[in-house]
Amino acid sequence: MQALVQATPTLRLVPGWRIDRFRGDTLINTSGLRGSLQDYGPINQPKLSMIWSPSASTSVYANWGRTFQILTGSRAPAYLTSASQAPFGASINTGQELGVKLAPLDGLETRVALWRQDATDEVANMPSTGTTVGLGRTRRQGLDLQATLRASEQLRLWASHSLQEARVVQAYTASGVSLAGKEVFSTPRHISNLGIEYSPDAQWRLTLQGRAQGSHYIDDLNAQGKHGAHVLFDLSVRRALSSRASLDLQVRNLADRQHAYTWYDNFFWPSGSAQPMSSPGAPRSVTLALNLKM
Secondary structure, eight states: OOOEEETTTTEEEEEEEEEEOOEEEOOSSTOOEEEEEEEOEEEEEEEEEEEEEEEEEEEEEEEEEEEEEEESSSOOOOOOOOOTHHHHHHHEEEEEEEEEEESSSEEEEEEEEEEEEEEEEEEEEEETTEEEEEEEEEEEEEEEEEEEEEEESSSEEEEEEEEEEEEEEEEEEEOOOOOOOOOOOOSSSSSEEEEEOSSSSEEEEEEEEEEEEEEEEEETTSOOEOOOOOEEEEEEEEEEEESSEEEEEEETTTTOOOOEEEEEEEEETTTTTEEEEEEEEOOOOEEEEEOOOO
């Protein structure tokens, strides 16, 4: 349910409410073992948004709302197979955002936003235990900066930069070690994007985009160091052959830069000991495609 309330000519309110309910069961293995999906009950998600537009070039907005996370997968603990298994409750995420959108010049749009999200009983695959357990209470917060410039009919530029932090507020490992204050693994501190699009005429469009992210911890104890930082560029060229056909050339990782995805493996064969594992990122790739609209 959602409503739109024009409180004043410059103030708009958008309240809403959503309820989710999950049910089901599955055949987990060939032995005939069946499991029922965890019963989370009705998951309530209220929300409220406010937009104040004192002028055509300025908007101040605020959002508050709740969402959720539940377990996924085709076996326990997402599906309960015995009465002894302790069920997990839905993780309720309460988020707030306060932002400003400005259009100080013709063709220029900017946005600045502060946000925070608090989660209760977040669930994760915990590297230190090799099991799916409650990560506990977590807090994510950050700052988003974004700008788009239409310099001319042919040229458009954009850039965004996000600073973020995700920490555990209260949780313990299976051995009783406190995770309070630890960073949530696989969460880089910053993510950036920038790009330029040039269309000299109706037939051609060239786009160059850069993307970057900072390093991040790969384990819940933050003991295995930070990994994963990279800066990559992509290029695309489109040639319109007709109103229904186009030829697209895409070059991913234009500079052929080396980068890796790194994680903390719970069982490294053949030693059986957990250690950092890395998978090389994709090298430069070139794709040529013909697009047809029927």
